[in-house]
Each structure stands twice: as C-alpha cells, then as structure tokens.
Amino acid sequence: MTELKVISASAPGALPAEPFMARHLIDGMWRDSADGQVFERHSPAHGVLVTRAALGGEAEVEAAIAAARRAFDEGGWPEMSGKERAAILLRVADLIDRERERIALLETLESGKPISQAMAEIEGAADLWRYAASLARTLHGDSHNSLGSDLLGVVLKEPVGVVSVITPWNFPFLIVSQKLPFALAAGCTTVVKPSELTPATTVILGELMAEARVPPGVVNIVLGYGQPVGAKMTTDDRVDMVTFTGSTGVGKAIVAATSGTLKKVSLELGGKNPQVIFPDADLDSAVDAVVFGVCFNAGECCNSGSRIIVHEDIAEEVIARVVALSREVPFGDPLNPETQVGAIISREHQAKIDSYVKAAADEGAEVRLGGAALRVPGLAGQFYQPTIVAGVRSDMALAREEVFGPVLSVLTFRDEVEAIALVNDAAYGLSAGVWSENVHTCLSFARKVQAGTVWTNTWMDGFAEMPFGGVKQSGLGRELGRYGLDEFLEVKTVTMRIGRTRAPWVNTGSHA
Numbered sequence: 035m036t037e038l039k040v041i042s043a044s045a046p047g048a049l050p051a052e053p054f055m056a057r058h059l060i061d062g063m064w065r066d067s068a069d070g071q072v073f074e075r076h077s078p079a080h081g082v083l084v085t086r087a088a089l090g091g092e093a094e095v096e097a098a099i100a101a102a103r104r105a106f107d108e109g110g111w112p113e114m115s116g117k118e119r120a121a122i123l124l125r126v127a128d129l130i131d132r133e134r135e136r137i138a139l140l141e142t143l144e145s146g147k148p149i150s151q152a153m154a155e156i157e158g159a160a161d162l163w164r165y166a167a168s169l170a171r172t173l174h175g176d177s178h179n180s181l182g183s184d185l186l187g188v189v190l191k192e193p194v195g196v197v198s199v200i201t202p203w204n205f206p207f208l209i210v211s212q213k214l215p216f217a218l219a220a221g222c223t224t225v226v227k228p229s230e231l232t233p234a235t236t237v238i239l240g241e242l243m244a245e246a247r248v249p250p251g252v253v254n255i256v257l258g259y260g261q262p263v264g265a266k267m268t269t270d271d272r273v274d275m276v277t278f279t280g281s282t283g284v285g286k287a288i289v290a291a292t293s294g295t296l297k298k299v300s301l302e303l304g305g306k307n308p309q310v311i312f313p314d315a316d317l318d319s320a321v322d323a324v325v326f327g328v329c330f331n332a333g334e335c336c337n338s339g340s341r342i343i344v345h346e347d348i349a350e351e352v353i354a355r356v357v358a359l360s361r362e363v364p365f366g367d368p369l370n371p372e373t374q375v376g377a378i379i380s381r382e383h384q385a386k387i388d389s390y391v392k393a394a395a396d397e398g399a400e401v402r403l404g405g406a407a408l409r410v411p412g413l414a415g416q417f418y419q420p421t422i423v424a425g426v427r428s429d430m431a432l433a434r435e436e437v438f439g440p441v442l443s444v445l446t447f448r449d450e451v452e453a454i455a456l457v458n459d460a461a462y463g464l465s466a467g468v469w470s471e472n473v474h475t476c477l478s479f480a481r482k483v484q485a486g487t488v489w490t491n492t493w494m495d496g497f498a499e500m501p502f503g504g505v506k507q508s509g510l511g512r513e514l515g516r517y518g519l520d521e522f523l524e525v526k527t528v529t530m531r532i533g534r535t536r537a538p539w540v541n542t543g544s545h546a
Contacts, residue, residue, distance in 0.1 A: 079410075141207055169519045187527065191526075198277070269291050269295070366417070384439075402422045464508035
C-alpha cells in the first residue's frame with residue numbers, strides 16, 4: 035500500500051519568539067478590555083502560543099457600537115463622495131500588499147493552513163478591496179422621466195447604517211475582505227468581530243486601515259467570544275444590519291436574535307456541495323478537481339466538494355483514481371511552501387470529523403482511503419488523513435451533513451434525473467458542479483440544481499465580480515459583485531412634481 039505524502043516539521047525558525055498582542059480598536063483607539071481579561075490562541079499545527087488577545091465583554095461592544103453610530107450619524111462618512119471613499123479603500127489594498135508576508139504568517143500559525151495558500155488568499159483579499167473601491171466610484175441610483183411631463187422619479191441608494199460584521203476562522207482575512215470593503219464602499223460604519231480562534235489578522239487589518247486614514251469610529255474591532263460579544267452585536271437596536279459567515283446553526287440563531295429589531299441580515303452558511311460526473315467527462319480534469327475540492331483548506335471550507343455523485347458505469351474507475359491522486363497530496367507542516375494541506379483547527383473539530391467517518395463505516399460504507407488522524411513527524415498539532423468513503427447512501431449523515439474536513443463521500447447515479455434528485459435532496463444549496471463534455475448536459479444541470487453557484491467543468495473558481503451565496507439553508511443574500519454592494523444599501527424613492535400641476539383632491543368650489 036502506497037504511503038501518504040507527509041511533510042515533516044521543517045521551519046522552526048519561523049515560529050514567533052513572542053505572541054502577537056491583539057487589542058480592540060474602538061473609535062480610532064487601541065484598547066485593552068476594561069476588566070483586563072485576555073485569551074490565548076495556540077497554533078493547531080505547532081502547538082506554540084501565537085496570539086494573546088484582549089477578551090471583550092459588554093463594555094467593549096457597547097463602546098464600539100456607540101462609536102459606529104456616531105460615525106454614521108455625525109461623522110460624515112456616509113456623505114463622503116465615492117471618490118474619497120474609493121481612495122481610502124485603494125490605500126488599504128496597497129498596505130495589504132505591503133504586509134502580505136506578515137499577515138500570511140500569522141494566518142498560517144493561527145489557522146493551520148499552508149503558507150502558500152495563505153499568501154494567495156491575502157493577494158486575493160487586496161483585489162477585493164480594489165474592486166470595492168471601483169464600486170464606490172460607480173455607485174448610483176436611478177431616475178424615471180417616463181411618469182408624465184409633470185413628474186420626475188428618483189431612486190436613491192443609501193447606506194443601510196451601522197453594520198455588525200462577524201467572520202469565521204477558516205478564511206479570516208479573505209472573508210472579512212468579502213464584507214468590510216463593500217460595506218465601507220456603500221457608506222456604512224461597522225463593528226467587526228473575528229473568530230476567537232483567528233483574531234490576529236483582523237487586528238492587523240485595523241492597523242492598516244488606521245494608516246490609510248479611515249476616520250475614527252468607521253471601523254471598530256471587538257475581540258472575544260460569541261457570548262457576549264457576538265450576541266450584543268446582533269441584538270442592539272443601534273445596529274442596522276448583521277452580516278455573518280459561519281455555520282447554519284449559528285446563522286439560524288442570528289435570524290432569531292435579530293427578529294426583535296427586524297435588522298437586515300446577510301448570511302453565508304454551510305454547504306454539502308456535490309460534483310456530478312457523467313460518463314463523457316474529462317476524467318483527468320474531474321479527478322484533479324475532486325481532490326482539490328475536498329482537500330483544499332483541509333476541507334474546512336463552505337465550498338468544499340465534499341460529495342461526488344458519479345455515474346455507475348465509471349464509479350470504480352473514478353474512485354480508484356481519486357484515491358491514487360489523494361496519496362500524492364502533500365499533508366503536513368503548513369510553514370513549508372510545498373505543503374498543500376495543513377492542520378485541523380482544533381482537537382475537538384478533529385474528533386468531530388472522525389466521528390462522521392466512523393459512523394458511516396458502521397452503517398456499511400467502505401473507507402477506501404484514510405479515516406483516521408494523521409501523525410506528522412516533529413509537530414504536536416492535529417492533522418487528519420485524506421479520506422475517501424465509497425458506498426455512501428443518501429440517508430447517511432456523511433452524505434447530508436457538513437463534515438468540514440478532508441473527507442469525500444461517493445454516491446452513484448444511473449441517469450440525469452436521479453443525479454439531479456440526489457443533488458437537490460439536501461438542506462443546503464451553496465454550490466454544485468457538473469462534469470460533462472456535452473454543453474447541453476451542463477446547461478440542463480445548471481438550470482435544475484438548487485444552488486447559488488454552479489461550476490461546469492471546473493471547481494471553486496471565484497472572482498470579485500461574480501456574486502457568491504446560497505439558497506435553502508446555505509444562507510441569505512449575496513457577497514461580491516454589485517450584488518454584494520447592494521446588500522449594504524437601502525433604496526429610497528423620491529417622487530417630484532414639477533410646478534402646481536396636481537389636481538386638488540378636495541373640491542372647495544360652490545355647489546349652489
């Protein structure tokens with residue numbers, strides 16, 4: 035049996051001698067917590083202390099929301115021209131480029147992802163800030179001059195107000211960059227809470243925004259846990275909108291929490307994303323994309339291609355090729371540039387991943403590769419083997435629930451009708467893919483599947499211009515593109531009558 039490709043510990047010199055010290059950013063000032071409390075983050079790959087952060091509470095959230103409210107109501111940010119806001123966003127993008135290596139290193143140490151992937155993500159984040167700057171310059175409403183010769187209609191697009199931005203641990207810098215610059219381009223002010231597992235890079239972003247001369251109070255950062263920080267950010271009546279990326283369970287809780295004040299809510303939640311492979315597919319490309327889809331970011335990705343639905347005539351060939359190629363993926367030390375898959379975010383999450391695989395095996399599925407923790411020589415952290423599970427039924431938890439690990443479930447189909455039924459038989463609807471050399475098959479699939487994104491003969495290509503988000507329990511609203519900007523805008527209708535042309539409603543003339 036061929037061994038997995040494992041990258042041993044190889045870069046001890048890159049480990050920090052001292053932890054990164056993270057504080058709250060409130061009204062343009064860096065602050066410790068009022069009660070002096072802190073929390074610590076250790077590297078999931080190396081075990082070393084990476085970050086010591088201020089632990090926020092009610093006092094910090096209260097101050098941050100008040101600052102954002104003042105900055106919106108009195109500070110002039112919403113009235114600033116699109117040109118001025120765009121110039122600031124472009125300065126932030128340039129500073130991100132300047133600090134790319136520093137940001138990537140801390141993201142790797144806190145999250146366990148490979149340094150090469152982190153570098154690419156920071157580059158992509160800078161591009162998002164530049165794209166948002168272009169939207170700030172081109173934002174406009176509409177006019178209607180077809181309402182009659184004495185009427186003119188104007189539709190204004192105005193910032194929604196104060197926005198709570200709550201981001202996850204799996205792509206901490208990229209996902210805050212999918213939200214924050216778009217909110218700022220729209221003219222909103224913000225309170226940002228990064229995951230307690232990955233706070234450092236968001237704090238660095240705060241440093242860069244201060245250097246780029248973002249006005250005080252426009253962006254506030256509060257560090258800490260969902261309770262009480264995230265909870266108050268979703269319930270305070272001074273907050274106009276919540277944008278959140280994370281699990282579907284927490285997304286549902288946010289919807290419930292915001293119902294008391296009827297805030298606007300944008301949610302990017304979980305997925306159980308299928309790739310359907312037809313017999314005429316280019317299997318070289320499909321197999322490579324399948325391995326990428328499930329191994330990328332150790333499967334800790336809402337867009338993970340965590341299930342494939344393969345035509346029964348080619349299923350065994352596809353499984354064999356996926357297993358063989360998965361053995362060639364370098365797992366291990368995330369600080370080594372050759373590593374493609376790093377550590378699992380926490381021991382608790384590693385145990386959760388393993389429980390799904392064990393349960394599927396107990397129900398009759400066949401583990402063709404992996405199915406256990408992975409030991410990486412020289413590292414104290416937690417890793418999980420690339421895992422391929424065949425013989426999965428659609429009623430198994432492995433086929434229906436988001437595992438969030440490098441685990442692929444394999445199902446089979448006989449015809450297109452069955453394939454579409456299997457794709458849509460899920461609570462989620464984030465993304466889906468189809469592999470076929472027949473364009474008619476691809477277009478038919480794209481129109482019938484219930485998903486916010488459909489990839490044909492590719493997987494996980496993303497662009498700042500293209501909207502991203504899900505249907506069903508994968509979320510509400512969209513990020514990226516002009517649709518992503520629209521989430522942070524309210525539409526106001528202004529109807530203007532020209533001259534005194536309106537006929538009186540009340541007739542005051544004599545009836546004698």
